[in-house]
Amino acid sequence: MNGSIRRLTHALAVAAAAGGLLIAAHGAPAGAQPAGFPNLDDFTAVPVDDYITTGPKGPGRWVNFTTPYNIACQFDATEPPPGSSQALMCDGDMPGMANAPLSSGAPVPDGCVIGTVRSQGAAGLRLNRESTTCGRQFSNGAFLGVGQKVSYGNVTCAVGADQLVACQDTSLGHHGFVLRPSGSSAF
Numbered sequence: 001m002n003g004s005i006r007r008l009t010h011a012l013a014v015a016a017a018a019g020g021l022l023i024a025a026h027g028a029p030a031g032a033q034p035a036g037f038p039n040l041d042d043f044t045a046v047p048v049d050d051y052i053t054t055g056p057k058g059p060g061r062w063v064n065f066t067t068p069y070n071i072a073c074q075f076d077a078t079e080p081p082p083g084s085s086q087a088l089m090c091d092g093d094m095p096g097m098a099n100a101p102l103s104s105g106a107p108v109p110d111g112c113v114i115g116t117v118r119s120q121g122a123a124g125l126r127l128n129r130e131s132t133t134c135g136r137q138f139s140n141g142a143f144l145g146v147g148q149k150v151s152y153g154n155v156t157c158a159v160g161a162d163q164l165v166a167c168q169d170t171s172l173g174h175h176g177f178v179l180r181p182s183g184s185s186a187f
Contacts, residue, residue: 034187037178038166043149043158051142051150052077063152064141067159069093071179072138073117073167075155085171086155088125090117092138095163096184097129114138117167117177117186124175125167125186 033039051063061077071092080086094115114136116128144150149158157167168176177186 034178034185036180036183036185037168037176038158038160038164040149040156040158040166040168043160044147046144046148046150048077048150048152051144052152053141063150063155065144065150065157066139066141067092067144067165068146069095069159069163069165070138071115071165072140073157073165074140075119075152075157075167075169077152079153080171083122083172085119085121085169085175086153088117088119088155088157088167088169090165090167090177090179091115094127094165094179094184095181096179097127115179115184117179119169119175122172124173125169125177127177127184127186 048063051065052061053064054061059078062074063077064072064074066072069092071090071094073088073090075088076086092114094117097113097115113129114132116130118126118128120126144157144159146159146161149156151157154171155167155169157165159165162180164178164180166176166178168174175187178184
């Protein structure tokens with residue numbers, strides 16, 4: 001009976017290894033979009049070269065764009081090192097942010113409050129609100145119009161009608177955000 005147990009154990013080990021190879025060869029399933037996230041295939045791609053900027057010091061390259069909704073975004077236009085994201089971030093008059101935390105933890109002042117989106121690496125993206133002076137303009141980069149999207153590496157961002165701005169970053173998993181008046185969210 002000892003030989004039978006060994007043969008059974010060996011057969012199970014071989015089957016498990018074969019199953020693991022089959023799964024690895026097939027690849028991980030694509031992450032499902034969260035409810036309400038737009039289909040980025042519905043937007044028209046623009047040439048990313050029109051949106052790339054470089055820093056005055058050093059080799060930095062970024063994709064920068066401004067939306068018609070006073071929101072400016074940027075992300076790295078370089079291949080991120082392993083374990084890093086493309087550092088996606090946006091600032092501006094973001095809609096649907098009533099439930100986002102105020103970054104200072106203080107109550108909303110009488111002044112104006114803007115929204116921010118920041119990459120948290122493998123943890124995804126985070127929405128915050130920040131106190132600022134009223135009337136601030138967010139115009140960092142070329143204009144990305146309604147119905148357009150820009151992509152570089154693992155990041156795609158799109159601008160839709162009715163104050164919609166959405167970005168997806170697959171650098172470290174399936175992360176992104178959607179900004180809209182009915183409620184903004186990050187994942």
